[in-house]
Amino acid sequence: xxxxxxxxxxxxxxxxxxxxxxxxxxxxxxxxxxxxxxxxxxxxxxxxxxxxxxxxxxxxxxxxxxxxxxxxxxxxxxxxxxxxxxxxxxxxxxxxxxxxxxxxxxxxxxxxxxxxxxxxxxxxxxxxxxxxxxxxxxxxxxxxxxxxxxxxxxxxxxxxxxxxxxxxxxxxxxxxxxxxxxxxxxxxxxxxxxxxxxxxxxxxxxxxxxxxxxxxxxxxxxxxxxxxxxxxxxxxxxxxxxxxxxxxxxxxxxxxxxxxxxxxxxxxxxxxxxxxxxxxxxxxxxxxxxxxxxxxxxxxxxxxxxxxxxxxxxxxxxxxxxxxxxxxxxxxxxxxxxxxxxxxxxxxxxxxxxxxxxxxxxxxxxxxxxxxxxxxxxxxxxxxxxxxxxxxxxxxxxxxxxxxxxxxxxxxxxxxxxxxxxxxxxxxxxxxxxxxxxxxxxxxxxxxxxxxxxxxxxxxxxxxxxxxxxxxxxxxxxxxxxxxxxxxxxxxxxxxxxxxxxxxxxxxxxxxxxxxxxxxxxxxxxxxxxxxxxxxxxxxxxxxxxxxxxxxxxxxxxxxxxxxxxxxxxxxxxxxxxxxxxxxxxxxxxxxxxxxxxxxxxxxxxxxxxxxxxxxxxxxxxxx
Numbered sequence: 304x305x306x307x308x309x310x311x312x313x314x315x316x317x318x319x320x321x322x323x324x325x326x327x328x329x330x331x332x333x334x335x336x337x338x339x340x341x342x343x344x345x346x347x348x349x350x351x352x353x354x355x356x357x358x359x360x361x362x363x364x365x366x367x368x369x370x371x372x373x374x375x376x377x378x379x380x381x382x383x384x385x386x387x388x389x390x391x392x393x394x395x396x397x398x399x400x401x402x403x404x405x406x407x408x409x410x411x412x413x414x415x416x417x418x419x420x421x422x423x424x425x426x427x428x429x430x431x432x433x434x435x436x437x438x439x440x441x442x443x444x445x446x447x448x449x450x451x452x453x454x455x456x457x458x459x460x461x462x463x464x465x466x467x468x469x470x471x472x473x474x475x476x477x478x479x480x481x482x483x484x485x486x487x488x489x490x491x492x493x494x495x496x497x498x499x500x501x502x503x504x505x506x507x508x509x510x511x512x513x514x515x516x517x518x519x520x521x522x523x524x525x526x527x528x529x530x531x532x533x534x535x536x537x538x539x540x541x542x543x544x545x546x547x548x549x550x551x552x553x554x555x556x557x558x559x560x561x562x563x564x565x566x567x568x569x570x571x572x573x574x575x576x577x578x579x580x581x582x583x584x585x586x587x588x589x590x591x592x593x594x595x596x597x598x599x600x601x602x603x604x605x606x607x608x609x610x611x612x613x614x615x616x617x618x619x620x621x622x623x624x625x626x627x628x629x630x631x632x633x634x635x636x637x638x639x640x641x642x643x644x645x646x647x648x649x650x651x652x653x654x655x656x657x658x659x660x661x662x663x664x665x666x667x668x669x670x671x672x673x674x675x676x677x678x679x680x681x682x683x684x685x686x687x688x689x690x691x692x693x694x695x696x697x698x699x700x701x702x703x704x705x706x707x708x709x710x711x712x713x714x715x716x717x718x719x720x721x722x723x724x725x726x727x728x729x730x731x732x733x734x735x736x737x738x739x740x741x742x743x744x745x746x747x748x749x750x751x752x753x754x755x756x757x758x759x760x761x762x763x764x765x766x767x768x769x770x771x772x773x774x775x776x777x778x779x780x781x782x783x784x785x786x787x788x789x790x791x792x793x794x795x796x797x798x799x800x801x802x803x804x805x806x807x808x809x810x811x812x813x814x815x816x817x818x819x820x821x822x823x824x825x826x827x828x829x830x831x832x833x834x835x836x837x838x839x840x841x842x843x844x845x846x847x848x849x850x851x852x853x854x855x856x857x858x859x860x861x862x863x864x865x866x867x868x869x870x871x872x873x874x875x876x877x878x879x880x881x882x883x884x885x886x887x888x889x890x891x892x893x894x895x896x897x898x899x900x901x902x903x904x905x906x907x908x909x910x911x912x913x914x915x916x917x918x919x920x921x922x923x924x925x926x927x
Contacts, residue, residue, distance in 0.1 A: 311360060329428060364447070617849075649715075692757075693753040817835075
C-alpha cells in the first residue's frame with residue numbers, strides 16, 4: 304500500500320513541477336528580471352505545497368486500491384484534472400496577476416465563457432494542453448495499472464489509518480508548528496518568486512477547504528493603538544478656513560458610473576502609452592475633473608465596486624462578495640442618493656450572476672440588476688463573455704422612463720474589453736505587430752467608440768447628467784505591481800462642472816466622498832464612514848493597493864511596497880507614470896507606518912462590522 308501511495312505521490316509531484324515550469328515559460332515577461340538559477344530555486348522552494356497536493360492525490364488514488372481497475376482510472380483522472388487546473392491558472396494569472404483561489408467557485412457558472420476565452424486568447428497553449436492532457440490521461444491510466452491491488456485483510460484498516468496520518472503530515476507542511484498556508488510562499492523573500500513557489504492546485508484546495516469558514520484577516524506586523532491613532536490624525540489633518548458651500552451642484556443631476564471593464568491606464572495615451580487607443584476618452588479628459596492618475600482598490604469587478612461605492616479598503620487580496628462580510632450593512636453612495644429620491648440600476652455585459660456581481664450590486668444599493676440575457680435588442684454579436692458595450696449602453700438608456708425615473712443613478716460594467724474580440728463589422732486597426740496585444744488595443748478602441756455613442760445620446764436626451772468614468776480594475780499583461788492598479792478617472796458633465804486638472808494620485812476610495820460633496824453636502828460634517836478624500840475640499844491624498852502579499856502606498860511623488868510576510872521594504876520615486884527604485888530613507892519608513900496604520904484600522908473595522916465608527920478616527924471634521 305505504501306509503495307502504491309508513493310508511486311502516485313512521485314508521479315503527481317513530477318506533473319506539478321512540469322506545469323510550474325510551463326507557468327514560468329508562458330509568463331516569462333513577469334519574471335524576466337530573475338536569472339535561471341533563481342527561477343529554478345523558486346520552483347523547487349515551494350516543495351511543501353507540491354508535496355501537499357501530491358499527498359492528497361496519492362491518498363485519493365489509493366482509496367480504492369483493493370481494485371486495480373478503479374484505482375488506476377481514478378488516479379489518472381485526478382492527475383489529469385490537476386494538470387488542466389494548473390494550465391487554467393496560467394490563463395487566469397495572465398489576466399489577474401495572481402493565482403486562482405476562491406474564484407474557482409465561479410468556474411462552472413462561467414465555463415463556456417472561460418473556454419471561449421482560452422480558445423480566442425491562448426489558442427496554442429490551450430490546444431497543446433488539451434492534446435497533452437489526453438495523452439497524460441491515457442499513459443497515466445496505463446502506468447497505474449501496474450500498481451498492486453491490496454487484499455482486504457485485518458491489517459487493511461490499520462494501513463489506511465497510516466496513510467491518513469501520512470497525508471495529514473504533508474498537508475500540514477510536514478515538520479512545522481502551524482498549518483500550511485498559501486501566504487507562507489512569501490517567506491521566500493520576494494513576492495514575484497513566491498508566485499512561482501506556490502502551485503494553483505494547493506491554492507484552490509485551501510480555498511475550498513476554508514470556503515465555509517469566515518474570511519480571515521491577513522496578518523500584519525503589530526502596531527500600538529497610539530501609533531494608529533496618531534497616524535490617522537496625520538492622514539486626516541484638521542482643515543481650517545473651509546469656505547466651500549456644499550453641495551457643489553444645486554440641482555439633482557442624473558449620475559452614471561461607468562465601470563470601464565479592465566481599462567488599464569498603461570494602454571491609454573494620457574497616461575503615457577504611445578498609441579491613441581481611446582481618442583474620445585482622451586478628449587473628454589480635457590473637459591473633466593481629473594487627477595494625474597488613480598489607483599484601483601482590487602483586481603476584480605466586485606472589488607472595484609466595493610471600493611468605489613463604499614470608499615473602503617477591500618479585505619486584502621479578496622472580495623467582500625459571496626463571503627460572510629456581504630451580510631454586513633455598508634454605507635454606500637448609491638443608498639445615500641436613493642434616500643434623496645434617486646432611482647437606481649446596475650447593468651453588466653456579462654451574465655449578472657458572474658462572480659455574484661449582480662447581487663453584490665444590489666447589496667451595495669442598486670435597486671435593479673441587469674445582465675446580458677436582458678439585452679434582447681442587439682446590433683452586434685456577442686463575444687466570449689457577453690454583449691458588447693454598444694448594445695449594453697443602448698439597453699441601459701432604454702430603461703430610463705420605465706424602470707428608471709429622473710433623477711437616476713446607474714452603474715454600467717461592459718464586456719467588450721473582457722475579451723480580445725471586436726464585432727465582425729468593425730475593421731481592426733493595426734496598432735502593433737503583436738497579434739494578441741493588437742486585439743486588446745482594438746477592444747479599447749471599440750469600447751471608446753461605444754462610450755462616445757452612449758455619452759452623446761444620453762446628453763441629448765438627459766442633459767442634466769454627470770458621468771463618472773473609471774476602470775473597475777486593470778486587465779492582464781502588466782508586470783509591474785503598481786501598474787497593475789493604475790486606472791483612468793474623470794468626472795464629466797457638460798455645463799455643470801468646470802474642467803480642472805489635479806496633479807494628484809487618487810485612490811478609487813476618493814470617488815464616493817467627491818460625489819457626496821458634489822451632490823449631497825459635506826461628507827465630513829455628515830459623518831459618513833468614507834476612508835477616501837474629496838477632490839472638492841481635501842488637500843492631503845494617499846492611495847493604497849495590495850498585490851500578492853505586498854502592501855503598496857503612494858503619496859505625492861513617492862511610493863513604497865512592503866511585504867507583510869517577510870517585512871521587506873522597497874522604495875520608489877514616481878516619475879510621470881513610472882516608478883524608479885531608490886534607497887529607502889526616513890520618509891519612506893513614515894510611509895510604511897502610515898500604510899500599516901491605515902490598513903490595520905480599515906481591516907479591523909471591516910471584519911468587526913464597525914465601519915460606522917471610521918469617522919471617529921478622523922481629525923478633519925468640522926465639529927472636532
